[in-house]
Amino acid sequence: PFYRVQSIMAEAHVGLIPHYATNAWNATIPNKLFDYMAIGKPVIVSSARPTRRIVEETQCGMVFQDRDPGSLAETILAMSKRSVREDLGKRGKAAVHERFNWTVDEQRLLQAIELTIAARGNTQCAAS
Numbered sequence: 001p002f003y004r005v006q007s008i009m010a011e012a013h014v015g016l017i018p019h020y021a022t023n024a025w026n027a028t029i030p031n032k033l034f035d036y037m038a039i040g041k042p043v044i045v046s047s048a049r050p051t052r053r054i055v056e057e058t059q060c061g062m063v064f065q066d067r068d069p070g071s072l073a074e075t076i077l078a079m080s081k082r083s084v085r086e087d088l089g090k091r092g093k094a095a096v097h098e099r100f101n102w103t104v105d106e107q108r109l110l111q112a113i114e115l116t117i118a119a120r121g122n123t124q125c126a127a128s
Contacts (some may be wrong), residue, residue: 006039014061015041021048021066029054031041034100042085044075058099060092104105 001042009015014037019025025048033051036043055061062079065071079085079111098104 003098009035009039012041013085014076015043017045018027018052018072019046019048019051019066020043021046028049034096037100038096040089042079042088042092044072044079054095056077059088060095061088082102109126 015032017033018032019030025046029050029051033045035044037058041052043055045055045061045063046066047063048066052063055063064073064075067117079086079088
């Protein structure tokens with residue numbers, strides 16, 4: 001049940017997203033990335049482009065080469081220090097608070113809609 005998910009996630013040391021870097025995953029951002037970040041969990045993600053980009057930009061976790069068990073093992077070991085995990089987790093939580101949340105996305109979406117309406121209005125005026 002969903003109500004147990006947060007308590008289970010809270011007990012974890014890290015959030016793991018081991019997706020293969022396929023066309024599908026290179027065009028998708030899983031919600032669980034932001035779920036982990038929002039509760040201050042550092043993340044380990046594969047080299048799928050969207051998750052890698054977010055993790056590298058926000059410095060909220062570490063990236064391993066997809067389909068490479070050795071790379072995953074090295075990344076897990078690199079995150080074994082509590083201080084490293086705490087630092088990465090704080091950065092992720094801050095990133096969700098500052099960038100990756102509905103309040104920020106709402107403003108971006110409204111701006112995009114307004115620009116589209118304005119552009120359509122200009123096009124219709126020019127066509128008249």
